[in-house]
Structure formats: C-alpha cells, structure tokens
Amino acid sequence: MVVVYGCLCYNIIMAFVKVMKNREGKQYVSIVEGYRDGDKVKHRTLKSLGKLELLEADNPKFLEELKQEVKDGKYNLSAESMTVNFDLNKAINNPLKNYGWKLLECIYDDLDISKPIKEFKKNSKSRIKLDEILKLLIFQRIINPESKMKTVENQDLIFDAPDAVLHDVYRSLDVFDELSEKIQFNVHQSITDSIGRSAALVFYDVTNYYFETDLDDEMVEGDETTGLRRRGPSKEHRPKPIVQMGLFMDSNGIPIAYKIFPGNCVDVKTYLPAIEQIKEQFGIERIVVVADKAMNSKGNISATLKDGNGYLFSQKFRGKQGSPKDIQNFILNDDDWQMNETETFAMKSFIRTRIVEGKEITEKVLATWNQKYDFREKVRREKSVEYAEKLTASERFRMTMKKGGKRYLNVEQLDPKTGEITEADFHITINEEQIEYDAKFDGINVLITCETEMTNQTMLSNYHSLAKIEDCFRVLKSEFDARPVFVWTPKRINAHFLVCFLSLIVMRVLEHEIGYKYSPALIKEALESAQCKELDKGYWEVFGSENFLEINKLLKLDWVKQYVPLEKLRKYGNSLRIQQKI
Numbered sequence: 210m211v212v213v214y215g216c217l218c219y220n221i222i223m224a225f226v227k228v229m230k231n232r233e234g235k236q237y238v239s240i241v242e243g244y245r246d247g248d249k250v251k252h253r254t255l256k257s258l259g260k261l262e263l264l265e266a267d268n269p270k271f272l273e274e275l276k277q278e279v280k281d282g283k284y285n286l287s288a289e290s291m292t293v294n295f296d297l298n299k300a301i302n303n304p305l306k307n308y309g310w311k312l313l314e315c316i317y318d319d320l321d322i323s324k325p326i327k328e329f330k331k332n333s334k335s336r337i338k339l340d341e342i343l344k345l346l347i348f349q350r351i352i353n354p355e356s357k358m359k360t361v362e363n364q365d366l367i368f369d370a371p372d373a374v375l376h377d378v379y380r381s382l383d384v385f386d387e388l389s390e391k392i393q394f395n396v397h398q399s400i401t402d403s404i405g406r407s408a409a410l411v412f413y414d415v416t417n418y419y420f421e422t423d424l425d426d427e428m429v430e431g432d433e434t435t436g437l438r439r440r441g442p443s444k445e446h447r448p449k450p451i452v453q454m455g456l457f458m459d460s461n462g463i464p465i466a467y468k469i470f471p472g473n474c475v476d477v478k479t480y481l482p483a484i485e486q487i488k489e490q491f492g493i494e495r496i497v498v499v500a501d502k503a504m505n506s507k508g509n510i511s512a513t514l515k516d517g518n519g520y521l522f523s524q525k526f527r528g529k530q531g532s533p534k535d536i537q538n539f540i541l542n543d544d545d546w547q548m549n550e551t552e553t554f555a556m557k558s559f560i561r562t563r564i565v566e567g568k569e570i571t572e573k574v575l576a577t578w579n580q581k582y583d584f585r586e587k588v589r590r591e592k593s594v595e596y597a598e599k600l601t602a603s604e605r606f607r608m609t610m611k612k613g614g615k616r617y618l619n620v621e622q623l624d625p626k627t628g629e630i631t632e633a634d635f636h637i638t639i640n641e642e643q644i645e646y647d648a649k650f651d652g653i654n655v656l657i658t659c660e661t662e663m664t665n666q667t668m669l670s671n672y673h674s675l676a677k678i679e680d681c682f683r684v685l686k687s688e689f690d691a692r693p694v695f696v697w698t699p700k701r702i703n704a705h706f707l708v709c710f711l712s713l714i715v716m717r718v719l720e721h722e723i724g725y726k727y728s729p730a731l732i733k734e735a736l737e738s739a740q741c742k743e744l745d746k747g748y749w750e751v752f753g754s755e756n757f758l759e760i761n762k763l764l765k766l767d768w769v770k771q772y773v774p775l776e777k778l779r780k781y782g783n784s785l786r787i788q789q790k791i
Contacts, residue, residue, distance in 0.1 A: 226276045227252075228261060236261040238272065240279060306368035308751065308781060309739030310348035312764075315785040316715050316722075317344060320399045325391040329384065341371030342381045343708070350712040352736050354690035368741055369779060382696065382704035389707050390490055393466050396714060397491060400463060404721060408491055411465060412458040412499045412675050413483065415476045416682045417441065418692035418706075419449040426450070426697075428471070437699055439472035452694070454706060455483040462677035463717040466490060467710050469703060476503040481512050488518075497521065497660060499671050505657075511566040514659060521663070521671055524574070524655040527647065535561055540576050540653055553580040558665050575656045575668050583652025590647065597639060684716065684729045685709055722785070723763040727756065735760050747775045 224242045231237065238258040243250050258264060264271045317323070323340045330339065349360045349367075357378050364370040385392075400406050420438050428436030438450035451472035457465040468483045480500070488496060497519035498504075505522040513520050526536045539559055548555040556577040562569055656668050663671075685691040691709045696702055716729050727735070738754035750772055753761075761768045764785055 224279055226272070226279055228272070238264060238275070305740040305742050305752075306366055306370075307352060307737065307739060308368040308741045308778060309736030309753075309757070310344075310352060310367060311369075311779075312736065312739075312782040312785065313348050313351060313715055313719070314344065315782040316718050317347065319403065319785075320396050320714070320718070322392060322396060322711060324395050325388045326384075329388060335384070337377045337381050337384075338371055338373065339381050339384055342373050342378055343385065343711075345371055345373055346378070346708045347712050347715060350689050350708055351716055351733060354688075356695055379701070382701040385704040385707050386700040389703060392707065392711070394490060396711070397465060400459075400714075400718070404461065404463070404718070406459045406461070406463070406465075408459070408465060408487075408493050409495065410460060410497050410499070410671065411487070412460075412678050413455065413480065413504065414458075414500065414675065414678045414682070415453055415455045415470075415479050415503070416686075417444055417451040417453045417472060418686075418694055419443060419445065419447045419451050420697070421693045421695055422450055422697070424450070425472075435699060436471050437469065437702055438697070441472040442475065443472075449693075452702060452706075453479060455479045456678060456681060456710075457483070457487055458678045458681060460671075460674055461717075461721060462674075462680070463721070464681060464710060464713055467706060469706055477506050477509065480504045480509050484513070484516075484518065488516075495519070499675050501675065507565050510570070510659075511568065514568075514570060519658070519660050521656060521658040521660065521668060523672065524657045526653070526655045527650055529646065533563075535563075536574055536576070536655060537650075539574065540655070541649060546578070554578065556665055556669070558668075560661055570659065571661055572657050572659055573661045573663065573668070575658075575665055577654050577656075577669070578652045579654070580652060582654070586651040587648070590644065590651075594639060594644060681713055681717075685713060688716075688729050688733050689713070723760055726763060727760065731756055732760065741778060744772065748772050749775060749778050751778065 224240055227239050227241045228236050229239070238261050240256045240258070241252045243252055258275075261272065268274070323343070326339045326343065345360065345364060345367075346357070349355065349363075353363070353366075355363065358375060361373050361375045361378055364373060397406070397408070401408075422438065425440055426436045426438045428439075437452050439452075440449075441451055441453070443449070443451050453470040453472060453474050453476070455468045455470065457467070459465055466487050468479070468486050470479050470482075480498075484496065484498060487493065495517050498513070499521045502523040502525050505524060510520060510522075524533070524536065526532050526540065539557075545557045546555045547557060554577070556575060558573060558575040560571060560573055562571050564570075656672055658668060689709055689712055691706075694702065694705055696705050716732065719732060720727070720729065723732075735754055735757040738752065738757050740753075741749045741751045743749055751770070753768075758769070764782075766782060766784060768781065
C-alpha cells in the first residue's frame with residue numbers, strides 16, 4: 210500500500226467575489242470560480258468568508274479591497290490549500306471510469322496518427338467520428354481488449370470517452386483499411402522525426418492468428434484480397450482457419466509496417482512480397498533484412514541480391530544430407546575459435562563463395578558456440594534416446610512414422626531365424642552413429658550475410674535484436690488478445706490488424722519513454738488501475754497503483770493529488786512529449 214501526502218489545491222480559474230443573501234436578507238461573502246462541464250459553465254465555492262456586516266465592521270472598505278485583490282491575483286487561493294492524506298490504492302466505490310487512456314492519447318497525438326483520417330474527412334461527406342473511433346479501438350485494445358461490440362458497450366467505463374455507435378464502428382473499419390498504408394507511412398515519419406529511425410536495417414518475422422470459424426474462405430483467381438482465412442501451419446497448432454501476418458520492426462523494437470497473407474501461405478513465401486511493399490511504401494532504395502532461417506531460401510537470397518538489397522539470416526547446418534558441407538567442415542575444424550574469458554562462448558567466421566540459381570555470390574559466415582545451448586541440446590537428446598530405448602518393437606515402428614521420431618532409429622527388415630535382411634519383419638535399433646554425429650554440433654549457431662564488411666559483433670547484435678519481434682507477437686497475442694478474430698471481410702480483417710499494429714506502436718513508444726523499466730503487461734495493469742469518479746462541483750477523485758505512480762514519475766508528470774478539477778483531469782498527460790533517443 211502506498212500512502213502519498215498531498216494537498217487539495219484550488220487553482221483560481223475565472224475567480225471572482227460573490228455576495229449572496231439568505232432568506233433573512235443577511236449577506237454572505239465567498240470567492241468562487243467558474244469551470245466548464247461539457248457545454249455548461251458552472252460555479253464552485255473556493256472559500257467562504259462569512260457575513261459581510263461582520264467583515265465590514267473591522268474594515269468598511271473590505272468588499273472593495275477584496276474584489277481588487279482577487280482581480281490582481283494578490284489573494285492567491287492556490288497557496289491556501291487544505292492538506293489531506295490519501296492513498297491511491299484505497300478502497301473505491303463504483304461507478305468508476307478509466308482515465309489511463311489519456312496518457313496513450315498524448316502518444317497518439319504526438320505520432321500524428323489521425324492526420325490521414327483528417328485529410329480523408331475533408332474530402333468526404335461521412336459523419337462518422339473516425340478519429341474518435343480509432344482512438345477508442347486502440348486504447349481499449351491496450352487497456353481492456355474485447356470484441357468491437359463489447360468495446361462499444363463498455364465505453365461508459367471510460368472517462369471522457371467518445372460516443373461511438375456500433376454500426377459506425379464497423380463502417381469505420383472499411384475506411385481504416387483504405388487508409389492503412391497512409392497511416393503506417395505517416396507514423397513512420399513521425400517516429401523518424403521524434404525518436405529517430407533508420408529503415409536501412411529492418412527485422413522481419415511472420416506469425417499467424419486464428420479465426421472463430423470452421424470454413425476456409427474461397428479464393429477468387431487474380432484477387433489477392435480474397436481467401437485470407439485459410440487452414441495452414443498454425444503456430445499454435447489450432448485446427449482453425451488462420452491469417453499470416455508479416456511484421457517489420459526497427460532496432461528500437463518499434464514496428465515499422467505489416468502485411469497480411471492467406472493462412473496457407475508458408476512463411477518463406479511471405480518474404481519477397483513484404484520486402485517489395487515496404488520499399489515501395491516508404492521509398493527505401495536499399496534495405497538489409499534480418500530474419501530467421503525460415504526466410505533463408507535460395508530463391509529469397511537470389512531475389513534480395515538482384516533487387517540490390519541485403520540480408521542477415523540464420524543458417525541450417527545440421528544433418529548429413531542437404532546441409533552445406535563447407536560450413537560443417539568449418540565448424541568441426543578446431544582452429545581459429547575465439548573463446549571468451551569464462552570459456553562459455555566462442556565464435557569464428559570466414560568468407561565463402563557459392564552458386565545460387567546460376568550466379569556466384571559472396572557471403573560472410575559466422576559460427577558461434579554457447580555453453581548453455583550446448584548443455585540444453587545434450588539434455589534433450591539424452592531424454593529422446595532414453596525414451597526410444599524403452600519402446601517395444603511395435604512402438605518404435607510407429608515412432609519411425611512420425612517426423613521427429615526416426616532421427617535416432619535404424620529401420621531394417623530382418624528374418625528372425627536366419628538374421629538376414631528380408632521383406633518380412635522390421636528390426637529397429639538405436640542409431641548410435643547419428644547420435645555421435647549430432648553431438649559434434651551441440652551449442653552451435655550459424656549466421657550468414659551478404660554484408661561481408663559487417664563485423665562479427667555487429668552480426669551477433671543485429672541478430673539478437675530479432676528476439677524483440679518475437680516479443681511483439683507475444684504482446685499482440687497475450688496482452689492485446691489479437692486473436693481469435695471475429696470480423697470476416699478482407700477489409701475489416703486488415704483494419705483489425707491495423708488497430709493491433711497501431712496499439713503495439715503506442716505501447717512500444719511508451720516503453721521507450723520510460724526507458725523500458727516496465728514490461729507491457731505491467732504497463733497495461735498500471736493504466737488499467739488509473740480510475741476516477743466524480744465528486745461534486747466539478748471535482749473528481751483519482752486512483753492508481755504504485756506502478757502507475759512510478760510511470761508518472763518516469764514521464765516527469767506531476768500527478769500526486771487525490772482530488773482534481775475536471776479541467777485538470779481532462780488535461781492529464783498533456784505535458785508528455787516523445788523524447789529523442791540519445
């Protein structure tokens with residue numbers, strides 16, 4: 210429990226002296242201020258001074274002097290405050306409204322997300338409040354992710370929320386789809402100007418999202434926007450139609466752009482269309498893409514180089530068939546390894562040439578060894594072999610029919626009487642030779658790049674940053690509940706992912722602003738705890754968790770008062786401005 214000692218301060222806004230008569234004709238003096246509640250102007254009493262006749266008994270010019278003092282600002286009520294003790298975690302009563310979204314609104318405005326929407330509205334007769342609806346969808350996706358219907362139903366739980374109508378929300382999705390690329394480009398420019406971003410080096414990966422339907426969409430030949438929801442290799446192993454999402458990220462871990470593909474489009478085939486889109490969309494002449502081995506194919510490498518781009522991929526190297534022998538021989542050669550002082554990590558590199566689709570290319574190959582990775586692989590293999598040894602002959606046979614089961618098993622047809630190999634029965638034994646061969650590569654990882662001037666350390670650093678994109682996917686699926694998806698038309702599917710994409714950007718920028726001191730999950734909890742309730746005369750009581758208080762401190766926002774005027778609550782977070790990364 211956090212107890213904060215503060216003041217209930219009355220800042221004078223349009224303050225003036227008010228004299229009122231009671232039923233007996235007695236005059237009472239008070240100082241009041243005006244405040245705006247919606248379209249109405251109301252008054253609240255800041256200080257009651259008592260009967261006028263008693264005040265003028267000591268000073269006949271009291272009223273005249275008081276009016277002048279208030280007019281001159283000499284009678285400063287902001288300095289006269291009532292001291293109170295309050296606890297931002299104390300027990301609270303309904304009805305409550307969330308005001309944490311006001312912090313996100315500041316980032317939304319700083320990124321100028323609404324610029325393409327405002328330009329669209331100028332040339333459109335639509336009366337839909339597009340900007341307010343997009344804000345509602347983004348902020349609720351971060352703080353309280355729900356379906357579009359539930360988001361509209363629960364908007365009364367949001368302080369100063371827009372008055373969105375469900376059918377307007379659904380219609381707005383079609384507009385957001387139309388403006389998707391313009392919004393992405395505008396946000397990219399804003400981040401480049403504020404935080405700083407170089408799109409010459411990007412990180413790319415693919416994930417997929419399932420839908421609450423059992424039927425695949427029909428594909429219309431020649432129309433790429435149809436047939437998005439298709440069954441494919443689900444990363445969550447769900448027997449549902451899915452959509453593939455390719456995501457580009459910068460070195461700060463902030464998304465740059467996204468592209469969606471049909472669910473039956475394998476990861477490797479998303480690479481070239483996605484690269485083509487981002488280059489055309491952002492006007493980039495040359496780009497170096499960092500990706501995992503799923504994107505590493507001869508076709509992708511050949512096309513990347515042909516278009517004048519670069520790549521940094523992880524490389525498959527295990528196995529006796531199909532693996533690059535020059536890389537395997539390089540790894541197994543004990544020479545030239547550079548070990549760290551604790552002998553837990555080693556690396557070495559070489560330049561090689563090879564033929565890819567009829568053309569000779571030059572690459573730099575970096576091999577690394579990690580002791581923890583080495584230990585983990587040995588433990589996994591020992592468990593696999595131990596399991597295989599306990600199986601009966603029939604169980605081993607069934608195991609050989611599975612993709613990962615037959616790696617360490619030899620399958621031969623053997624006559625039990627003569628011991629000769631026949632077509633009768635299967636004789637299955639542990640493949641000791643394969644076990645011994647695989648053990649030679651424990652703890653090894655390999656990277657390849659066409660950027661031969663890139664240092665070993667830079668290659669490692671760039672590839673390790675790829676882990677941030679996996680974290681982006683985790684946030685989308687966990688904190689933001691981006692799936693299952695319920696919309697079904699191609700335009701609205703894309704608009705749904707645009708909302709998720711923009712939500713992720715806003716969250717990542719907020720993380721950047723607080724120096725990555727809190728995870729997205731903790732930030733979400735903190736913003737969710739920022740609740741308020743209306744009191745009287747334009748004042749609101751505010752609450753928040755310890756993490757919420759700390760986030761405000763990190764953002765250098767002065768927010769420690771329990772009771773605030775309505776106008777101040779509406780301006781919460783307004784002083785926040787995105788800071789340039791040093």
